[in-house]
Amino acid sequence: MSGVIYILNGPNLNLLGKREPHIYGRETLAEVEAACRRVASELGFSTSFHQSNAEFQIIDWIQEARDKAVAIIINPGALTHTSIAIMDALKACACPIIEVHISNIHQRESFRHHSYVSLAATGVIAGLGTHGYELAIRHIERLAGNKKQ
Ligand code: CA2
Secondary structure (H helix, E strand, O other): OOOEEEEEEOOOHHHOOOOOHHHHOOOOHHHHHHHHHHHHHHOOOEEEEEEOOOHHHHHHHHHHHHHHEEEEEEEOHHHHHOOHHHHHHHHOOOOOEEEEEOOOHHHOOHHHOOOOHHHOOOEEEEOOOOHHHHHHHHHHHHHHHHHHO
């Protein structure tokens, strides 16, 4: 197995571990990045990990991933619930797409219950904290393994 997994994070996720630990936990985004790099490398993948508060930047990374990535893991932050443009960009990608939410969006305000991104995602992980990123990487490894059989 080899290849690069793009891991994309949307608005305000740079604040991870610094505010609202009761919702998002105490791990910082830098720690999430390091954990993703470690797990991915154990499984033979590299990672391209990014965060932006700008929608256009996330769309540009998704378009870059079209040509370069074996899979995309995306936590679009609040853009999950609003961005048709991110959904369209993801729909143009052929690789597996795992949508990750740290919190259980279905247990929160009703405006968080709908995700445009889910319409383009292979699968969704929500409510398992930052461990969801690692689970997504492990699932990508399983998908890659199954393809070879
Ligand atoms: O649960 C998730 O991962 C979310 O994608 C996080 C978004 C929220 O808008 C989504 O509904 C669910 C918010 C990210 C903001 O992250 C913060 C982290 C620490 C402190 C403040 C914000």
